Amino acid sequence: MTPLVLFLLVSFIEVEPIWRLEGETRFAPKPQEMQQNPRYPWEEEETTPFKRITKEHFRCKGNALNPPHIVEQNGEVVYHYDCGGVGKHSLPIRDGKEFIYPLLLDLLNHVQESFGKKVIITSGHRCLDHNTFVDASYRNHTSKHTIGAEAAFYVQGMEEEPLQVIQCLMEYFPKSPFQRYEKGDVDVSTLPWYNREIYIKLYKPHEGRNIDHRHPYPYISLQIRYDTHLNERVLFVWDQAVKGYHRY
Template sequence: MIMPMKNCFASSYLFLCFLVCSGCSNSDQPAEESVRRTNQRGEFVYRHQGEFLFAAAPADPQTPPTYPWEEGQSSNQLRITKEYFRCKGSILNPPRIVAENGKELQRYHDCGGAEKHSLPLRNNKEFIYPILIDLLNYIQNKSGKRVVVTSGHRCPDHNTYVDSSVQNSSSKHQVGAEVSFYVQGMENQPEQIVKYIIDYYKETSKYQGLKEYQEFSRFTKGETNVSTPPWMNKEVFVKVFNKKEGRDFDNRHPYPYLSIQVRYDWDLQEKVTVTWEKAYKNYLRF
């Protein structure tokens, strides 16, 4: 005879109950308990006679040594070094396509950035014009605010990628003689930053008595891509770009910004020029 399905379940259930109940029988509990108690041990601390605790010396916090790049800076400002000038190119940047009436005219690829090439070289060392680094640190010290370098060295590939205009092809960014930047917290006061630059020349001892460095004039006669007449002395040329000017790929932020170009090389006592040799052949590819 076949057992009805319902009865089958009922008998299985009873069998399971039997198993569970026999498992939790407490007939042997007293024996187990006694074994457990015997095995219980505490961890004791043993001391030898005459032992005593040393009193901890009071904490004596030491000021950590200052690194060269922290010197003369407040805690939220790291000193600007040539590292801030490394090319901002990246292989992750998509190709920039110039098209007219829907037809592709030109396609520009970015460089591999600082991982793929060095800064410009002078005497076999990476080189950025020191006046740019000194001016940016002076601005940081005087303003107490952070300088943000948006464009330092641009290798020729990155220079064309950010702005392929003819005027930009001779950009001094390619030889480490130009920097674009703004100051955090003073984004809308670029002319105050220009005053700091003029003050630098008045305060720095090596320029004392040198009128052509201490006196700035305004550049009004030539062509520029800015509406504010640039400031210049013998060594530098300073431009202020307002919110709608100079928006290249490196400067695609919403703030006005400044650019400083080096006109005259203090060490070599000669005019700074950009040549194909200096731009293309004067840095290492990795």
């Protein structure tokens, strides 16, 4: 369309004014009210500046780029290879969903909220390959890391005060008294603590060092014995450890 034709068309357009009373409306809109964005369920109970600990913090720390761990067993040299990590397998599966024992999550969040300091999980779930790569000893074959019922951790800012953290864990169970585990089949110099629900070990700076624990601090191993959410005793089951997660 040429400018001349457009000018001629516009010249013949008549615009009539709209007549109405001041404030007159055909449809009265509802008054708008400000609303807050809804919060996700895991945000409802946040009482610290840190994110709540969820099952996502328990992903296996395996890495296929790690060189093989070479050990001697029964006079033979054995090579243990690490897994591919989070890209190669899931967390333990229960009822069709990824799963970590809920009492374990509650306890770690309790520590975080009690001290207002961040819990650093150095070892959460371990698939069988990573579990063997970390520690090929016979004792470790039945580790509850493999079924999502154990965590190793320390508290940032309280690295040299693990006994305070252990006391905090024990105070979570005011009606369930603790005892000391006095048998000699442990890999720590400090007698572990246990009650009906949990088992606690304290690793000193020279104990329990492996690829998951390459820091210089003492750390705590927390193991679930009875989950109060599920009302069930937690035992290592070989089939659960071997077949209880998805491979990709």
